[in-house]
Amino acid sequence: MSRLGECVSRSILAGFYVGLMLFLAASGRGLAAEPYKIGAVFSITGGASFLGEPEKKTAEMIRDEINKQGGINGHPIELIMLDDETDPTKANLAVKKLVKEVPVIIGPSTSGTSLAVVGVAEEANVPLISCAASHKIVTPIESRKWIFKVAGSDSHVVGKMFEHMKKQGIQKIGIMTVSDGFGASGREELLRLAPENGITVVADERYGPQDTDLSAQLTKIRTSQPQAIVNWSTGPTQILAVKNWRDLGMDSIPLYQSHGFGNRKNIQLAGKGAEGVRLPLARVNIGPLLADDHPQKKVIMEYTKAYEAQFKEPVSSFGGHAWDSMHLAMAALKAVGPDAAKIRDFLENTKGFVGQHGTFNFSAQDHNGLSKEDLEMVVVKDGDWALAK
């Protein structure tokens, strides 16, 4: 064989070998790819378990779905989920544990537990996507570089509510709020935003999250003759508010609830009494009511169908938060890989992300990315939601 021929055949062989190695290396990485870890802290038990439960179910459902499809860029997702039992101390411990293991954390579920962990994530330089509402979670932005949240702020909800009231010519309202983080934050925003919307708060009542009767509060509100009542709570007290409002014969005064009422179970529990109750609601709850060309229609209907088929219960806002945070984290992992700093930058520059709770437009100043336009005003009609006029 000629020298040249030998040289050619050798290089062909070498090329073959190199190619084979590359192929093996690539497929090898595909086969045994390191899983991408996502940390999650939810209030699966304890006082806010009604938030944590659907959040947990949603996050696990998405994980299974993605892993079945082959993961993110070939990397399966490993979800490390911890329960904070609605206890700020335990949430703090859980996040301290997670920051050592994962490049991104979703949760916690409540404002109280979220505020208890933002410092930890900030210090450890691990991005955290909270599922709770309080604006304090992402402000002041200077000390919240690593913190994001996917739940709309209470100011959006109150803004939407007041907008509707103005259309109805309502100027005097009585408010009743539950004395926990959720109610306190709502009360703050109601009192803060009322004057600039030309609304007077004529009664301001509070009650405990486990109170069994609200007729005293409602009666006191009645004596100040408001044109509408706003109740701001979660859990059973919002059903009590509806029941007592009916029983006391106060149904001539319209009742507005917070977005916390946004779960079909609440309509079932309150029965016929809930007819006519008004509330601002994220679109995730009312997928079927949306116009077909609405940008969120597709993602919401897909999630709604999958969730309701798997868990035999209606979707809720809370599961929607988990969907949004989970998909944001996955989008970041897909784009930049498991690098905490890059994930943070990716999240901050995310625009036009269509999620369950709206179209997110994050920026260096706004780590929430939602506005009051991401809510719809709905009314309970025939035991279901209907768009309010």
Next chain:
Amino acid sequence: MDSFSLGSALLQYTVSGLTIGVIYALVAIGYNIIYNVTEIINFAQGEFVMLGGLFAVFFAQSLHLPIFLAFVAAIGLTGLTGFAMERLVIRRARSSTVLSLIIITIAVSILLKGTAMFWWGKNPYSLPPFSSGRPFIVLGAAIQRQAVWIFAVSAIVVVCLTLFFRRSAYGKAMLASADNPSAARMVGIPVRQMVLLSFTLSAAIGAAAGVSITPISLMEYDRGALLGLKGFGAAVLGGLGQFFGALVAGIVLGLAESFCAGYLSSGYKDAVALVILLLALFFKPEGLFGSREAAKLKRF
């Protein structure tokens, strides 16, 4: 415009205060029955209320029993729970110190609550009222039909208990074993059975309160603790062991809460009820209706 006078408001506060007050009283009576026989404060008392409500939901909604049958069945089943609690746990701990008995009852309450969480999940449940219809309107104040039922149930419980302790041999024997267990044993009273009976009875009374209040306020697995706490407050305010005292004290606490929410501050309504309780304890340490001598003799 809604026309509603200040007088109607006063009446409304009174009605809601009385309604919740008699519930506190029923819980307090449950504490007293066990305390009288054993000197144990049963911190699981609130869980009996919760269980009563949720059992009734189970019977009425899953088994579709009529509400009155569900009421009776729920009371029976909760009574059985109390029976089991005594047989399986308390009986083994009779020689323990009072403090470890407290821990034991707290542990049982955690177990009951945990079991309820598994069985029913974490959502609240509702029950139809015992009789349907619009509330009665009296001078502008609304009285829910279920509130009337709550009064009726409490009245029946109080009358039956009075008859039981005054007239029946069992009742008298229970009081005797409370007074002086060794003397009671000597005259042939089976003190152990009396303890068993006291737990069963007290669970059943707690359940009656639970079933009656569920149509008004819903019920979920972790509601027991707060109702138990308020009931304990009423029991202490009335003087531990005093049935009449518990009734009055429960109503006083209920009214105090309601008036405070109506006229002072709704945020501080629980605090006001507690301040009343503290003042009463500081100035009359044995409770409103307790006797000072008896309080001194009680161990722990």
Next chain:
Amino acid sequence: MTRKDWRIFLLTALLIAAFPWMVQPVKAVSHYVDVMVFAGIFALVCLGVTMLMGYAGQVSMAQAAFFGIGAYTSAILTGRFALDPWLAMPAGASLAALVAWVVGIPALRLKGHYLAMATLGFGVIVHIILNEEVEWTGGPSGMADLPGLHVLGWKLSTELAWYYFVWGTVFLALLFCFHVLHSRVGRALRAIHEEESAAEAMGVPTARYKVQVFVLSAVLAAVAGSLYTHFVTCLNPSSFNLMWSIRFILMVMVGGMQSLWGALLGTVLMTFVGNEWLHVFAEFEILVYGAILLVVALFLPKGLVSLFTRKPIVHNA
């Protein structure tokens, strides 16, 4: 302290000092140092509970309230008025002492269940105030972004630094408690626990001593609260509710309230049980927790320390 106590003291101190070096290399348990910081903070509260309950025989369901008074005083003074944490901490302790004194004088005349109810009522009132005074305490949403702690100009920035600082404080408090127990006050306390009316007849000013030990327990809880504030750097009233008062009592009872060592053992154990070990049971956690309590109360009524001693530990002066 008896010779035996000194021996236990040194052994425990060694164990505590070595603990981080044992767990940190193992990844699965490296965060145990964190858990131990909380355990140390709770241990301060529980030392007070033991003094009050185990030695003086007085029940208090208000320790979480004193814990909260310390925590919130520190938080408000440092967070809103930019006061130095080292000035805020004694302020919190003094406030707790004052409140304990005012409440203790009438409350400690009560006995048994009545005392339990009175302290419980007081505790719940403090919790309601923390919830309602929004302008000061931030209400139910609590306060965030509170400052950390500097020791001798050196910022406690790592878990390890906090660990040694907190446990150092615990051992100082422990020494102080032993000192108290071996003084006249300690003897009087035991007399009160044994038979109060007899002690009184012998001329022991029982009421004064009871209030004093109540104040001591409040101060310990308040200092623990201040540490908690600067460690977690955010507060929320739910960490100071009745459930926590009960948890502190449970920690002490599980360990064995007849001994200060029992308090330490119980606190560390229950903190791990509550925060760590039961997570594997997920939803069943609450049941396992209840079962553990039940078993301990039924079969080890004198707590876990009774496993190590044949007869109850008596601290003779």
